[in-house]
Amino acid sequence: MRTLTEHRADCQAVEFHPFGDLLGSGSVDSSVKVWDLRQKTCIQTYHGHEGGVKVIRFSPDGKWVVSGGVDGVVKVGALVFRFLAPPNTEMLMPNTPQ
Numbered sequence: 001m002r003t004l005t006e007h008r009a010d011c012q013a014v015e016f017h018p019f020g021d022l023l024g025s026g027s028v029d030s031s032v033k034v035w036d037l038r039q040k041t042c043i044q045t046y047h048g049h050e051g052g053v054k055v056i057r058f059s060p061d062g063k064w065v066v067s068g069g070v071d072g073v074v075k076v077g078a079l080v081f082r083f084l085a086p087p088n089t090e091m092l093m094p095n096t097p098q
Helices: none
Strands: 013-016 020-025 030-035 043-044 053-058 064-069 074-078
Touching: 020 053, 020 064, 030 064
Parallel strands: 013 053
Antiparallel strands: 013 020, 020 030, 030 043, 053 064, 064 074
16 A cells, blocks of 8 residues: 655545546645656646535546535646656657756
């Protein structure tokens, strides 16, 4: 068993990504995090709920994460494409400093 720690409060919702390599978590700290299970790291964090996150789901195609909070709001966020590409796929990414 592994422990993933970056939330500042208890997690109330978890969901496996349809591709199996990612996990989503929603917390009382009002954040949603997407984890790379192979690397054991958080790869994306979403904020915006005015209270805890009660439910998290991924779209069937794996491109979107949806969360519902105690604030009665549903949030939809796009996942970063580079994390969803099949292995050994050459990606065109914007220029970034090395």
